[in-house]
Amino acid sequence: MKILVIEDDVPSATYMAKGLEESGHAIDLAHDGKTGLLLAATNDYDVLVVDRMLPGLDGLSVVKTLRATGNATPVLFLSALGQVDNRVEGLKAGGDDYLVKPYAFSELLARIEALARRGAAAGEGEVQVTSLRYADLGMDLLSRRVERDGRRIDLQPREFKLLEVLLRHAGQVMTRTMLLEKVWDYRFDPQTNIIDVHISRLRQKIDKGFDVPLIHTVRGAGYSLRAPDGTP
Numbered sequence: 150m151k152i153l154v155i156e157d158d159v160p161s162a163t164y165m166a167k168g169l170e171e172s173g174h175a176i177d178l179a180h181d182g183k184t185g186l187l188l189a190a191t192n193d194y195d196v197l198v199v200d201r202m203l204p205g206l207d208g209l210s211v212v213k214t215l216r217a218t219g220n221a222t223p224v225l226f227l228s229a230l231g232q233v234d235n236r237v238e239g240l241k242a243g244g245d246d247y248l249v250k251p252y253a254f255s256e257l258l259a260r261i262e263a264l265a266r267r268g269a270a271a272g273e274g275e276v277q278v279t280s281l282r283y284a285d286l287g288m289d290l291l292s293r294r295v296e297r298d299g300r301r302i303d304l305q306p307r308e309f310k311l312l313e314v315l316l317r318h319a320g321q322v323m324t325r326t327m328l329l330e331k332v333w334d335y336r337f338d339p340q341t342n343i344i345d346v347h348i349s350r351l352r353q354k355i356d357k358g359f360d361v362p363l364i365h366t367v368r369g370a371g372y373s374l375r376a377p378d379g380t381p
Contacts, residue, residue, distance in 0.1 A: 150173075150174045150175070150195045150196065150261075150262075150265050151174070151175045151176075151177070151192075151193070151194050151195050152169060152174050152175070152176050152177070152194060152195060152196050152197070152198060152261065153176075153177045153178075153179065153185065153188055153189055153192070153194045153196075153197045153198070154166060154169075154176060154177070154178050154179070154198045155179045155180075155181075155182065155184075155185030155188075155189075155197065155198065155199045155200060155203060155208065155211065156178070156179075156180065156198070156200045156203075156227065157180050157181060157200060157202070157203050157204055158200070159180060162178055162180065163178075164254075165198070165254070165257065166178055168254050168257075168258070168324075168326070168327070169258070169261070171322065171324050171327070171370070171371075172258055172321065172327070173321055173322075177192070177194075180204075181203055181204045181205040181206070182203035182204065182205045182206025182207055182208065182210065182211050183205040183206050184205075185199065185203070185206075185211055186206060186211045186214060186215070189211070189215055189220065189222065190215065190218065190220065194222050195222070195223075195265045196222065196223050196224075196225060196261050196264050196265050197212075197215075197222050197223070197224045197225070198224075198225050198227060198257075198261065199211060199212060199224055199225070199226055199227065199244075200226075200227045200228065201226055201227070201228035201230060201235075201239065202228070202229075208226060208228075209238065209239065209242040212224050212226075212242050212243040212244055213242050213243055215243065216242075216243035223245045223246075223264035223265065223267065224243060224244045224245050224246075224264075225244070225245065225246045225247070225248060225257075225260055225261060225264060226239040226244040226246070226247045226248070227248055227250060227252070228247070228248075228249060228250065229249070229250045230249075231249035231250075235247075236249075245264055245267070246260050246263075246264060248260060253330050254326070254327070254330055255327065255330035255331045258327075279291050281313065281316040281317060282316075283316055283319040283363065283374060284361070284363060284376060285297055285298040286316070286355065286363060288309075288312065288313060288316055290313070293309060295309070295312065297355060297359065298359065302354050302355065303354075304351075304354060307332065307347060308347060308350060308351050308354070310331075310332050311328065311332050311347055311348070311351055312351060312355065314328060314331045314332055315364065315372065315373075315374035316374060318374070319374045319375060320373070320374070320375050321373060322367045322370050322371050322372070322373045323371050323372055323373065324370060324371040325344045325371055327371070328344050328371070328372070329343075329344065332347075344372075348364065348366075348372055351364060352364050361376065363375065363376070
């Protein structure tokens, strides 16, 4: 997925871009409204992430101009202005979603991916996912049942959530920061070994006794659920 981030706060934009790139997406950055508008108008993007308060040309004006020219790329507004009237103003300007600062990266990523799916499947009904599967590993989200090659695997709630995240992103590298936000719903030092401890326990249940390991460590990056040959 190709994403344009228009954000004048350079540290925030850099952090966001790094996280999105780690999630497998291609990122272009603009730090003012005029540059962002030019990039959005001359390139094809799957999603635009636009800060409301921008130098040169504010985010609302950027999106209004794009919509006036027929550009329908999904837009996620970012803003410290979180009142109902502010959100309504953003949506009326042509935004598709509105996220109030400060935000968790996991929520930002989820909203971006939801907008991309909505844009790609416009007009199609959304199907609720009730089960996940990769290779011979399956998970029923309703009964909370996990099986591998027909063998029942009992997981603790946190192990279940961790495996669910890995299954939803099978074939992708999940960084420790992403796993902390998605499974524990809060942020702390990504160097903590809490992820490693839970991954180790999960491996004992998911991979031990099977010929093909599915949970892999990506040195210096994080973890990935995939076949040894890298098959997605």
